[in-house]
Amino acid sequence: MSRKEAIIEAATRLFAENGFHQTSTLDIAEAAGVAHGTIFYHFKSKEGIIYEIFRRSGQTYVAELKYEVGRYQKGIEKIEAVLRFNNAFSRSHSKQLLIFLRDFPEKLASKENKLKDLVKATGDQVIKIIEQCLETGIADGSVDTSNIKNSAHILNGLIFGLMHMNLLSPLEIPDLTYSVDEFCRRALAPVSLPTNGLK
Amino acid sequence: MSRKEAIIEAATRLFAENGFHQTSTLDIAEAAGVAHGTIFYHFKSKEGIIYEIFRRSGQTYVAELKYEVGRYQKGIEKIEAVLRFNNAFSRSHSKQLLIFLRDFPEKLASKENKLKDLVKATGDQVIKIIEQCLETGIADGSVDTSNIKNSAHILNGLIFGLMHMNLLSPLEIPDLTYSVDEFCRRALAPVSLPTNGLK
């Protein structure tokens, strides 16, 4: 493994374990088995490391999400795939996600910020993917919603909130996998005009 | 205003504007118009200030939430009240909430932590309130859900995620007030399948 990779790996582990601020560049160098100065040969700054971590996982996230969504035909199935994928991803990339949820928000305090732009770009792609799922669902009748864009944001917010809870909440969270699926299905289900039928 | 209040007020503003780490105790002292040492006369440490900010807003949040929920009879109305209240609170206490969403997670990196305990205690209360709303809704037939506890956590996660998006996301978020209400109503509505099954 190249020195650069060793640095990224060590940083990812230490950031996840102890937090960005609680990890010094010296800690990273030691954990990576490189000299302190080497970090600044490969990265412009400490922030540059976290940027690289986010860039890579954002890219992976979007690519894999697209792939998963593409495996299904019906809109509602795609939505369910999105939910499932997030669940899986929060396990396979828990370290990166932890850093993203715990240490990234703090970066939003400064106005201008490459990190912010990176996350915005990634977020926009995710929103678009969810919107497409919903559109497909409306077209095939498996989904009903009055406002696609809003629903996409709500789903995105829900996913974000749940990941946060799972990875960071001091509360004890039960396993919500199935319940979330049900919650969303019902929220997006075509109005079953049911009662109408009654009359 | 007492010096202690001045410190809290200044800290709240500065933390919200620039972030906890980007705000030095000297900045706070200057903004509050007190000597630097005065901060440490009133608070054990810099962390003590953020603890007090969270303690106060957590207390306010729970009290007001209880009050709002108490104004309605039917379960579904109570749930809607919860959603509305969070919307209102994220405007009236945006600074405190911003600090909570942006700077608190980082505190979760350290294992033992009074801040964590405080937030856990508050979170537990909130979950309980939502659960009661759902129970009421089930009793009066305005809500249907297979698992009260899970639904409460999902709603809580959704609320958290949406607040996060509103206050911190680099994405442009549309006004979701009405849509969220609708989303939840549908997700919790009693299954009207009655008739479906009929035919």
Added chain:
Amino acid sequence: MSRKEAIIEAATRLFAENGFHQTSTLDIAEAAGVAHGTIFYHFKSKEGIIYEIFRRSGQTYVAELKYEVGRYQKGIEKIEAVLRFNNAFSRSHSKQLLIFLRDFPEKLASKENKLKDLVKATGDQVIKIIEQCLETGIADGSVDTSNIKNSAHILNGLIFGLMHMNLLSPLEIPDLTYSVDEFCRRALAPVSLPTNGLK
């Protein structure tokens, strides 16, 4: 007990337990059950407290030493009384002595210093007392030494060194009571005209 006495008592205990520098005036106030400011009403400064502690125990030390020495007639018995007394005193006033041995030397770093003068005055008295014992011993034939002054200083140094070892040394020190007595007796014994015996 008056507040002033309470302060002295608390300070003596805390200084002995934790050291002068490791004890803050606030600690003392709390332990004494008085307000922080009260300390500075009764004492000019933190140093003033330690000064008072030394003044009192120095006074007691000299008075009791004189008394003990006065109980014996022969010089060598007086010397033995001095040794015994120091042993007893280092138990009855261990806290004060500990402070004297541990925290006082550091005060000697500054040139001008009331504490220094106080200790010098006390020390001079002690030296004089020991010299008188030796003189008596020479007169009555129970002691032999070529230089009274020097012997007094040596005995004083020995006493100081032993107290230091007993109260502060990280080494494990055996009980030296009897051995020290013997050591000094032999060192001061009139030359037994050994060679005489030889013929």
Added chain:
Amino acid sequence: MSRKEAIIEAATRLFAENGFHQTSTLDIAEAAGVAHGTIFYHFKSKEGIIYEIFRRSGQTYVAELKYEVGRYQKGIEKIEAVLRFNNAFSRSHSKQLLIFLRDFPEKLASKENKLKDLVKATGDQVIKIIEQCLETGIADGSVDTSNIKNSAHILNGLIFGLMHMNLLSPLEIPDLTYSVDEFCRRALAPVSLPTNGLK
């Protein structure tokens, strides 16, 4: 001279002149001609500097003491060599010794302490050396004592006390070199059984 050595040298001088507490790390940096931070690059803390000073002089002390003792055959001569050596050392290493006598005791206030361990280790070696001198003396008939261990501690206490007086006492101390030698010789001299011989 390397920066690290410059720091040690400056610190030794300043600690000796003004005391450990009265010397700030900034003072040391200035005196050493290095940046403030450089101190903390080479030493973990301010205490780390005094630790290194003690470590070095303790090592030197023991090595030289052993050498001096080794130059003589008879026990009593070895003991005299010990006394002479301490006299010489307290002149050649007066700064280090001053720090040891003045500022080290205060460190003993805290229970766990690397400094304490270091001094204990050194002290144990010194005691052992003195014991060996006494043993030799008993074997060759130049020394008589009923308890080697105790005598070693007494001699050690005497040496410590005398050094303390010479370097720190506010009293005016006469030159005791010869007298101390005589004092110890007499205390340790084989009982000249002289009078016994009389019988």
Added chain:
DNA sequence: GATGAATGAGGTTTCATTCAT
């Protein structure tokens, strides 16, 4: 490409002391 000694700005915290009440 890689190193590691050196930097120095900046941060939090401590604490003896003051003073208005």
Added chain:
DNA sequence: CATGAATGAAACCTCATTCAT
């Protein structure tokens, strides 16, 4: 007599970053 809120100087230490090698 006594208080305790307030002070501000000064202390130690951290750490991202630089740069000569």
